[in-house]
Amino acid sequence: MERSVNMERSYNKRQEAKPHIAEEWVGKIYTFICIAFLVITIFSMVYFVASKGLSTFIVNGVNAFDLITGVKWNPDIDIPQFGALPFIFGSFSTSILAAIIAAPLGFCAAVFIVELAPKFGRRFLQPVIELLAGIPSVVYGFVGLSVIVPLFRDLFPGQGIGIAAGALVLSVMILPTITTIATDALSELPAGLKEGSYALGATRWQTIYRVALPTTMPQQMTGIVLGIARAFGEALAVQMVIGNAPHIPHSLFESTSTLTSAITLSMGNTAMGSVQNNVLWSLALILMLMTFVFVFIIRFLEGRKKL
Amino acid sequence: MQANALSTKKLNVYYGEKHAVQDVSLDFAEKQVTALIGPSGCGKSTFLRSLNRMNDLIPSCRVTGDIWMKEHNINGSETDVVALRKHIGMVFQRPNPFHKSIYENIAFGPRYHGVKKKADLDNLVEESLRKAAIWDETKDRLHKSAFALSGGQQQRLCIARSVALKPDIILMDEPTSALDPISTSRVEDLISELKQDYSIVIVTHNMHQAARISDKTAFFLSGHVVEYDETDKLFMDPSQKQTSDYISGRFG
Numbered sequence A: 001m002e003r004s005v006n007m008e009r010s011y012n013k014r015q016e017a018k019p020h021i022a023e024e025w026v027g028k029i030y031t032f033i034c035i036a037f038l039v040i041t042i043f044s045m046v047y048f049v050a051s052k053g054l055s056t057f058i059v060n061g062v063n064a065f066d067l068i069t070g071v072k073w074n075p076d077i078d079i080p081q082f083g084a085l086p087f088i089f090g091s092f093s094t095s096i097l098a099a100i101i102a103a104p105l106g107f108c109a110a111v112f113i114v115e116l117a118p119k120f121g122r123r124f125l126q127p128v129i130e131l132l133a134g135i136p137s138v139v140y141g142f143v144g145l146s147v148i149v150p151l152f153r154d155l156f157p158g159q160g161i162g163i164a165a166g167a168l169v170l171s172v173m174i175l176p177t178i179t180t181i182a183t184d185a186l187s188e189l190p191a192g193l194k195e196g197s198y199a200l201g202a203t204r205w206q207t208i209y210r211v212a213l214p215t216t217m218p219q220q221m222t223g224i225v226l227g228i229a230r231a232f233g234e235a236l237a238v239q240m241v242i243g244n245a246p247h248i249p250h251s252l253f254e255s256t257s258t259l260t261s262a263i264t265l266s267m268g269n270t271a272m273g274s275v276q277n278n279v280l281w282s283l284a285l286i287l288m289l290m291t292f293v294f295v296f297i298i299r300f301l302e303g304r305k306k307l
Numbered sequence B: 001m002q003a004n005a006l007s008t009k010k011l012n013v014y015y016g017e018k019h020a021v022q023d024v025s026l027d028f029a030e031k032q033v034t035a036l037i038g039p040s041g042c043g044k045s046t047f048l049r050s051l052n053r054m055n056d057l058i059p060s061c062r063v064t065g066d067i068w069m070k071e072h073n074i075n076g077s078e079t080d081v082v083a084l085r086k087h088i089g090m091v092f093q094r095p096n097p098f099h100k101s102i103y104e105n106i107a108f109g110p111r112y113h114g115v116k117k118k119a120d121l122d123n124l125v126e127e128s129l130r131k132a133a134i135w136d137e138t139k140d141r142l143h144k145s146a147f148a149l150s151g152g153q154q155q156r157l158c159i160a161r162s163v164a165l166k167p168d169i170i171l172m173d174e175p176t177s178a179l180d181p182i183s184t185s186r187v188e189d190l191i192s193e194l195k196q197d198y199s200i201v202i203v204t205h206n207m208h209q210a211a212r213i214s215d216k217t218a219f220f221l222s223g224h225v226v227e228y229d230e231t232d233k234l235f236m237d238p239s240q241k242q243t244s245d246y247i248s249g250r251f252g
């Protein structure tokens, strides 16, 4: 008797299960299509950039080593010179300098938001800082060009354009990233750790400096690297304030270029398939490879999170 | 009569409107272990945290009344809480070592209180770890992360960390509730040893623990102290009905 009831129940279950199986498959297929689309897009991007970028060396016979280490950029003369070191130097120096400016600012802002004024900070300051992230880069560039460049021109020798102006504009642009990540890291810090420090007679500042900062260091570094990555890839704002001369500058206030600004500036003037065009793809390839490096660094840092 | 390490007079603690500790007057004898027992939420932790002014960190929290240490009322606004916490150490429910080496965990406090020389710090680290009965387990890996230690070892490390400041009083808030029975009994042994040098106030939910290690016991109930007496007396022959109900497990 009981057996038959059981059988009946399991039969009913199977009946009910049918729509679920269909649902399961629709869901699986749908999500699979989405992920396939993403993966295909990414791989074809990488393939496209790589094939274009590598054809400079394979088809046009430009020496890859010369491209990376050469300091002369004269693509339009009879025997063109493709030395991209000034751009590479410009990209690294502006983005690292931007991070050096923005990192302490971002951390201190995060300390203020989390430790000093949690209510006001969370409700008002953090949204305002996140708003900074939404401002289009052309606006940053425009402000940089009309405020920072004239200011630097008055204060320092030179035209005001250059690495210093670029880095300053970039530092404001990456400040939200660094601050947001630093804020999250600090607020995730277990209360027990801070209390442990206070209970040993540490002051608030000692606790921040000796416990909060070292404990959240991997996350802080993640924020900084993300900031550098963003600065590295930023084109428009930098291009507007850096001057775009293709050589390594002698000071922070001398016109120079970055990888991104070189690409955006020249891409309209070159014919598809020409060496002048292909070499821009090589610059893009360098940018892309650097981005991969940044992503790997971030992955590595995430793995070292202590909390 | 024995001197008091600490005594409170009509101590009241409020969280905003909530009156969490009400008119508690207790004397903690020097070099004795005093246990605070009572059901969850009755204000034991709140009371304990008032003693080293940890409640200062909670914005909504207000503490009124007196806390006498020697002839100073340490509940005044003029008290230097940073200096105070050097004299009154605290051990928490969950072991909370810093993300640093074992050595640095111990040296953390003393560094802030003027011990700078490496030789002095080395000595202090060894002495503190010995006192906390964890030297043998750690001496070969002083510069390894404290997180490689077991929970029980971490808790003894945290005790060593407060001992390193040579406090007069150590407050412990359920120091063994996150530990296994073996670690628990090691920490209990340790407490009984530490009482030769320190006055200890310990919150515990474990009645047997209170009976085993404490000299006096205070029974808290909804913010009040119902009964405060010699531990033996309180457990064998409580004078209040509520106390006997609680210790015989009839509520709480």
Ligand SMILES: Nc1ncnc2c1ncn2[C@@H]1O[C@H](COP(=O)(O)OP(=O)(O)OP(=O)(O)O)[C@@H](O)[C@H]1O
Pocket (backbone or CB within 6 Å): B015, B018, B020, B038, B039, B040, B041, B042, B043, B044, B045, B046, B047, B058, B060
């Ligand atoms: N930060 C806080 N803000 C507001 N109320 C609090 C806060 N901390 C504790 N309380 C309240 O104060 C009362 C006493 O809490 P307390 O933590 O001191 O109890 P306890 O006796 O230590 O309990 P347990 O045995 O569970 O640890 C409780 O009602 C609690 O809800």
Ligand SMILES: [Mg+2]
Pocket (backbone or CB within 6 Å): B044, B045, B046, B173
């Ligand atoms: Mg408690």
